[in-house]
Amino acid sequence: MTTGAISGDSRATRPHSRKTSEAINIMATERYNAREAESRWQRVWDENNVFTTVNDDPRPKYYVLEMFPYPSGRIHMGHVRNYAMGDVVARYKRARGFNVLHPMGWDAFGMPAENAAMQNKVHPRDWTYENIAAMRSQLKIMGLSLDWAREFATCDVDYYAQQQRLFLDFLKAGLAYRKNSKVNWDPVDMTVLANEQVIDGRGWRSGALVEQRELTQWFFKISDWSEELLSALDTLDRWPEKVRLMQKNWIGRSEGLRVRFAFTTPAPTGDTALEIFTTRPDTLFGASFMGLSPDHPISAKLAENDPKIADFIAECRKTGTSAEAIETAEKVGIDTGLTVEHPLDPSLTLPVYIANFILMDYGTGAIFACPAHDQRDLDFARKYGLPVKPVVLPEGADPATFEIGTEAFTDEGKIFNSGFMDGMTIAEAKEAAARTLEAREIDGAPQGARQVNYRLRDWGISRQRYWGCPIPVIHCEACGVVPVPVEDLPVKLPDDIDFDKPGNPLDRHPTWRNVACPCCGKDARRETDTMDTFVDSSWYFARFTDSKAATPTDKAVADAWLPVDQYIGGIEHAILHLLYSRFFARAMCATGHLGVKEPFKGLFTQGMVTHETYRKPDGAWASPAEVRIDGDGEARKAVLIDGGADVTIGSIEKMSKSKKNTVDPSDIIETYGADTARWFMLSDSPPERDVQWTEDGVQGAWRFMQRVWRLIGDIAETVPAGPRPEAFGEAATTLRRATHKICVAVSGDFEGLAFNRAVARVYELVNTLSKAHQGGVSGADMAFALREAADFLVQLMAPMAPHLAEECWRALGHDGILAMASWPEVEQDLLVENTITLPVQVNGKKRADLTIAREASKEEVEAATLELDAVVRALAGKTARKIIVVPQRIVNVVV
RNA sequence: GCGGACGUGGUGGAACCGGUAGACACAAGGGACUUAAAAUCCCUCGGCCAUGCGCCGUGCGGGUUCGAGUCCCGCCGUCCGCACCA
Numbered sequence: 013m014t015t016g017a018i019s020g021d022s023r024a025t026r027p028h029s030r031k032t033s034e035a036i037n038i039m040a041t042e043r044y045n046a047r048e049a050e051s052r053w054q055r056v057w058d059e060n061n062v063f064t065t066v067n068d069d070p071r072p073k074y075y076v077l078e079m080f081p082y083p084s085g086r087i088h089m090g091h092v093r094n095y096a097m098g099d100v101v102a103r104y105k106r107a108r109g110f111n112v113l114h115p116m117g118w119d120a121f122g123m124p125a126e127n128a129a130m131q132n133k134v135h136p137r138d139w140t141y142e143n144i145a146a147m148r149s150q151l152k153i154m155g156l157s158l159d160w161a162r163e164f165a166t167c168d169v170d171y172y173a174q175q176q177r178l179f180l181d182f183l184k185a186g187l188a189y190r191k192n193s194k195v196n197w198d199p200v201d202m203t204v205l206a207n208e209q210v211i212d213g214r215g216w217r218s219g220a221l222v223e224q225r226e227l228t229q230w231f232f233k234i235s236d237w238s239e240e241l242l243s244a245l246d247t248l249d250r251w252p253e254k255v256r257l258m259q260k261n262w263i264g265r266s267e268g269l270r271v272r273f274a275f276t277t278p279a280p281t282g283d284t285a286l287e288i289f290t291t292r293p294d295t296l297f298g299a300s301f302m303g304l305s306p307d308h309p310i311s312a313k314l315a316e317n318d319p320k321i322a323d324f325i326a327e328c329r330k331t332g333t334s335a336e337a338i339e340t341a342e343k344v345g346i347d348t349g350l351t352v353e354h355p356l357d358p359s360l361t362l363p364v365y366i367a368n369f370i371l372m373d374y375g376t377g378a379i380f381a382c383p384a385h386d387q388r389d390l391d392f393a394r395k396y397g398l399p400v401k402p403v404v405l406p407e408g409a410d411p412a413t414f415e416i417g418t419e420a421f422t423d424e425g426k427i428f429n430s431g432f433m434d435g436m437t438i439a440e441a442k443e444a445a446a447r448t449l450e451a452r453e454i455d456g457a458p459q460g461a462r463q464v465n466y467r468l469r470d471w472g473i474s475r476q477r478y479w480g481c482p483i484p485v486i487h488c489e490a491c492g493v494v495p496v497p498v499e500d501l502p503v504k505l506p507d508d509i510d511f512d513k514p515g516n517p518l519d520r521h522p523t524w525r526n527v528a529c530p531c532c533g534k535d536a537r538r539e540t541d542t543m544d545t546f547v548d549s550s551w552y553f554a555r556f557t558d559s560k561a562a563t564p565t566d567k568a569v570a571d572a573w574l575p576v577d578q579y580i581g582g583i584e585h586a587i588l589h590l591l592y593s594r595f596f597a598r599a600m601c602a603t604g605h606l607g608v609k610e611p612f613k614g615l616f617t618q619g620m621v622t623h624e625t626y627r628k629p630d631g632a633w634a635s636p637a638e639v640r641i642d643g644d645g646e647a648r649k650a651v652l653i654d655g656g657a658d659v660t661i662g663s664i665e666k667m668s669k670s671k672k673n674t675v676d677p678s679d680i681i682e683t684y685g686a687d688t689a690r691w692f693m694l695s696d697s698p699p700e701r702d703v704q705w706t707e708d709g710v711q712g713a714w715r716f717m718q719r720v721w722r723l724i725g726d727i728a729e730t731v732p733a734g735p736r737p738e739a740f741g742e743a744a745t746t747l748r749r750a751t752h753k754i755c756v757a758v759s760g761d762f763e764g765l766a767f768n769r770a771v772a773r774v775y776e777l778v779n780t781l782s783k784a785h786q787g788g789v790s791g792a793d794m795a796f797a798l799r800e801a802a803d804f805l806v807q808l809m810a811p812m813a814p815h816l817a818e819e820c821w822r823a824l825g826h827d828g829i830l831a832m833a834s835w836p837e838v839e840q841d842l843l844v845e846n847t848i849t850l851p852v853q854v855n856g857k858k859r860a861d862l863t864i865a866r867e868a869s870k871e872e873v874e875a876a877t878l879e880l881d882a883v884v885r886a887l888a889g890k891t892a893r894k895i896i897v898v899p900q901r902i903v904n905v906v907v
Numbered sequence: 908g909c910g911g912a913c914g915u916g917g918u919g920g921a922a923c924c925g926g927u928a929g930a931c932a933c934a935a936g937g938g939a940c941u942u943a944a945a946a947u948c949c950c951u952c953g954g955c956c957a958u959g960c961g962c963c964g965u966g967c968g969g970g971u972u973c974g975a976g977u978c979c980c981g982c983c984g985u986c987c988g989c990a991c992c993a
Contacts, residue, residue: 257911258988266992290993303993343991369991379993387908388991467992586988696919696932704919708933715946716932722947760923772921772931779931851927856974858927859960885960896973902926906973 044721046685050815054155062831063157065113067558067569074110075573076101077553079581079589080117083143083165084124087150089621089667089693089705090582092677096690096812097618097699097767098580099156103811104762106157107835113573115556116151116158118144118165121172121480122545129479129511136479137507140167150678154686155815157831162559166548171555172481173502174564175547179484180495181603187233190493193472197225202515204476224329229474230483230541234595238263238466241594250614252700255586262587264467269293269446270376271460273302273352276361280313285454286352286364289375289465293449294441296356297430298382298403300393302364303345307372314348314366321346321366328368343392344368355449355459356431367392375465387420394418403430404438471592473544478509478517480542488529488536497530503538516540549589550596553579553611564605571607578765579612586617616765619702621693623673625662626650633672634659637679641707664704675705687813688714694767694812716775717816720809723782724820727802730789733825737793744797745842747784751777751801752842758808759835767812774812777805799824807836852877853904854886862903870897877903 057063078098081091102114118140125136132139144165151158164171182188196205200218210222234241242263245256268291275284286302304311306328315322324346345367354360362380369388370379383393384402393400400416404425411428427433432448433441449460474483482503484496496503506524509517518524518540529536551564557573558566574597593611600606626634639650639659650659667674680689692713697703740748754777761770781801789795802824810817810830821830845866850873852860860882864873874895877883883905894906 254911254988261910261989264989264992268993288993292993341991367991369993371992374992381993386993388993391991465992467989583987698920701920706919706933709919712933718946768920769931775931849927853926853974856926856972861927882960894973896926898926902974904926904973 044718044816044819046687046717046815047682049819050153050155050686053815053818054152056818056829057155057157057831060829060832062829063114063159064161065111065115065159067572069111071109071111073113073573074105074578075113075557075576076105076578077113077115077556077576077580079579079585080119080549080552081147082119082122082124083140083147085143085146087147087154087677089675089677091151092154092689093621093693093699093703094580094582094618095151095154095156096693097616097765098578099154099158099690099814100694100762100767100811101578101580101765102157103814103831104759104835106831107807107811107833109834112157113556114156114158115162115559116156116160117163117552117556117559118147118167119545119549119552120144120165120167121542121548123477123479125479126477126511133511135507135509137167140165140479153678153681154690157814162556164552164555164559166481166545166552167479169502169504171552172548174555174561175481175543175551176484176496176501176503177498178551178564178600178603178605179543180498180501181605182232182599183485183495185599185603187236187599187602188473189231189233190228191231192226193229193231194224195227195229197223197227199223200514204474227474229472230543231470231472232595232599234471234592235466235468237595237598238265238468239464240598241468241591242466244594244610248610248613248615251612252615252617255583255590255615255617258586259591262468262591266291266465266467268375268463268465269442269449269460270463271296271355271380271449272454272457273355273362273380274454276351276353277349279310279350280317281310283310285459286310286378287376288378288380289463290380292382292385292442293445293460294427294433294436294438295382295385295403296354296380296445297433298384298401299354299360299362299380300383300389300399300401301381302352302362303367303370303379303381303389303392304348304364305370305372305377306366306368308366308370308377310348310350310378311366321348324366341368343388343395345392345396347396355452356445363398365392365396373469374467383420384416385420385422387422390416390418390420401429403427471544471546471595473547474541475544476516476519476540477542478505478511480545481548482518483539483541483543485539486527486529486536487539488531488534490534491529491531491536494529494531494536500530518542546588546592550592551600553593554597554600554606565600567605567607570605574606574608575611575613578614578616580616580618582620583617590615616699618699619697620666621705622664622702623667623675623705625665625671625673627660627662628652629657629659633670635672636675666702667705680710684710684714685717685815687816688717691717691771691813695771696768698768699765716778717813720778720805720816721820723778723785724802724806724823727781727785727798728823728825731785731795731798731802732789733799734792734795737791737796740793740797741791743784743787743790744793747780747794747797747801748839749842749845750780751797751804752838754780755804755808755836755838756843759838762811770808771812774805774809777801777808781805804836806830807833848900850900851902852880852883853902854883855907856904859883859886866900870899873897873903877905 076098078094102112106112120140125140128134128139129136179188196210198205198215198218198220200220201215205215205222214220215222242260242265245259248256268289270287270289272285272287275286306325311325315325345365348364348366350364351361352364354362381389383390383400385404402414402416404421405411405414405428406421406423406425424438427436427441433444436444446460446462450458452459482505484501484503486494486496488494506521509521511517525538525540527536527538553576554565554570554574557570597606597611598609601609623636626639628634634652638653640653641648641650643649650661651657652659665671665673677689688710692710695713754773757773758770785798806817806820814831818830847863848866850862851858852862860880862877862880864876874897877895887907890907892905892907896904
């Protein structure tokens with residue numbers, strides 16, 4: 013889950029604006045000292061083990077998890093936002109009586125550690141654990157309600173040892189296997205590159221031309237669950253529709269037909285028929301030629317004796333794999349001289365081409381081409397002068413004159429020019445073609461067979477790198493691939509490695525790879541590939557349920573906790589991480605480690621944190637910490653604090669190191685406190701959308717913290733605490749109604765993760781409460797109502813601003829720890845009022861308000877409506893044609 | 908190219924099932940307090956006509972409905988995902 017690693021390097025440069033430094037001065041003289049209070053409460057929580065979760069607690073469970081971070085060394089604002097959200101859920105659910113599991117760990121394997129090793133001569137392990145220590149302390153000052161006792165890093169031997177066990181079980185179950193696969197190979201760094209590390213055909217680091225190489229690699233058989241992973245998406249109703257759709261497209265199910273075309277010339281491989289896959293058997297009569305992938309076995313065989321074909325195939329391999337290259341690549345091919353017979357019209361013979369646009373790893377690597385109804389085939393046919401015969405007629409077109417120009421016709425229509433299928437719809441023709449070909453045989457096998465194809469391919473997990481989980485197998489010349497016996501686990505990474513030379517340090521280690529074969533005892537060698545880091549993050553959520561278990565999971569414990577009730581993280585993991593985790597849960601079920609197939613019941617993807625960008629006169633990026641903003645509106649401009657040079661204010665972008673538009677959470681927390689940072693990250697913007705970090709916004713949040721502190725202090729001082737009075741006057745009841753209603757609203761907002769709305773409701777409560785308090789305390793009933801509102805306010809804020817809330821809770825005279833208190837109880841009676849105010853419309857335009865008894869009948873409402881001055885005026889003597897009364901909502905008078 | 912989401916004041920955004928558009932906040936303007944500034948408190952804040960019983964207004968154009976930001980059709984724009992998947 014290694015993305016967005018931003019390690020702010022502006023630690024020492026403060027303050028970030030003039031306004032901020034003034035704020036510090038004020039804070040020192042005001043009463044609420046966030047820094048002091050926050051560390052004090054964090055200590056109290058710690059000493060009382062408030063957030064330590066016990067597995068056999070009898071209360072109902074709630075598992076809330078945020079995607080664990082890559083230990084880049086510094087937390088960034090994205091983390092603050094992500095973890096603030098998760099913490100609200102955790103604290104809210106805890107108050108609601110759940111046994112909450114809220115753990116944290118580290119996605120600690122991966123390339124940056126190796127890069128650091130190469131650049132700075134530090135050991136990847138030391139670099140990683142130092143980063144973890146730094147980030148842990150940063151997270152701790154955020155005051156997150158985490159159970160740190162369950163913490164682990166994926167690079168802990170204890171964790172990856174269990175992962176190796178899982179691998180061995182997968183291997184035994186046939187879920188892990190080896191096959192040849194093409195990789196992007198960087199010949200200078202001697203390493204395999206991911207697609208996104210190949211830029212314009214060159215390695216991102218070395219700049220060397222990337223080669224396609226065939227390597228034997230390890231795969232997980234995710235394709236076993238293609239259908240299951242697809243259909244189970246329907247059960248994930250607490251996932252964003254968008255993510256489900258992205259996964260659906262990624263799995264890419266398509267229904268079609270395998271059809272065998274008999275060769276009329278001898279094939280070099282000895283095959284009697286060419287097998288293709290098609291989703292459009294209805295267009296078979298429009299077939300014009302056959303296409304083979306350059307990687308098709310027949311292509312390869314032909315190339316052995318035909319240099320032209322060999323050249324063509326080599327040329328195809330050179331074209332890049334980037335999206336750009338594919339889009340602009342022209343469709344080219346070469347005639348093989350082979351021909352096949354049309355399966356439905358024996359009089360027709362079709363030429364076989366090798367074409368650059370046909371993929372070997374989809375379907376059979378061969379197609380029949382119907383240029384009239386497929387754009388790619390049409391482009392190819394026009395280039396090579398091949399026939400274009402339309403067989404689907406658009407509605408209303410004349411079969412005699414209908415022709416295809418430069419655009420293939422791919423919409424609905426009626427089949428024609430197609431013998432027995434003429435007049436059918438596309439669906440009918442597909443069915444007819446399938447039936448006919450299923451019934452025919454070539455060489456004792458059916459000529460056609462229905463088949464479901466998936467785009468999803470098996471998951472290649474081999475990485476030729478050091479800093480990852482070693483794949484626990486041994487290669488023996490006599491015995492082949494031998495799994496490491498479980499009792500020999502873990503296969504530990506060697507510590508004595510060097511990064512002076514390119515390539516995988518494991519591969520050139522003098523002794524590590526030498527081992528005796530567990531079967532025959534002869535000299536053998538270890539597998540030197542390590543696992544993709546996505547493997548590490550595919551089951552960490554299960555490990556958290558018992559992070560010390562001697563097996564990958566304690567199945568009973570894992571089954572009791574899983575699925576994760578609420579998972580929160582970035583949309584960038586919508587496909588791979590989440591799909592791999594879903595696969596892993598199923599694979600772990602199949603191997604007896606788990607009984608829960610879907611790991612994440614609720615998923616929430618939060619938006620990014622953005623910031624303005626700044627450019628210095630020389631075009632270089634400037635960080636917010638280096639810039640001072642002067643003026644407002646049109647006159648708003650930025651200058652460099654150091655030297656006063658003008659700075660260009662640029663667009664608002666995702667915070668990133670490269671554009672230097674980052675704000676370091678530690679700086680913010682040091683200046684304003686964790687509560688302010690958390691509060692700001694939760695307010696205003698809906699959590700799924702991007703939020704813009706602004707100085708004004710933080711200061712608004714900070715002022716609000718102060719305002720609450722003052723208000724609570726005033727109330728604690730001036731409003732006497734007392735027992736609940738027998739009766740409440742009107743003013744007290746009004747305040748209480750508002751208080752309890754807001755409590756209901758905020759609870760609902762938390763349930764729906766609508767933190768921005770919860771914040772707005774809290775503002776409302778503060779406004780209401782301070783107005784009521786300014787009105788003076790007129791009696792015991794009002795005193796009670798004010799105290800009650802103050803208590804509610806503090807409790808409603810607590811999940812978002814927990815330290816301030818504890819401090820206020822104490823100020824209000826409560827002894828216990830608020831983080832352990834239960835959620836305020838709503839009095840249902842206060843939620844319903846005796847009179848309601850209905851908006852009154854005349855012809856759909858609002859003209860008046862009608863205040864009337866809640867139980868008033870439709871007739872009473874109608875009568876009262878017609879008596880309203882505004883309605884009488886609007887009617888101007890006419891009679892109402894119709895009165896629509898929507899109970900409890902609105903009245904509309906139609907004239 | 909295919910698929911999807913979104914479009915509301917100066918700004919971030921509210922508006923639950925079709926029922927008072929602009930909650931709440933930020934920015935701005937005015938006032939109080941102050942020697943002064945900051946902080947704090949109060950007021951104004953979609954547009955227009957000018958003072959009311961007003962008109963217009965949720966990207967644009969149509970439609971359904973007593974009633975549309977919300978539903979339907981067609982455009983325009985922005986963002987995201989996939990991308991030669993036969």
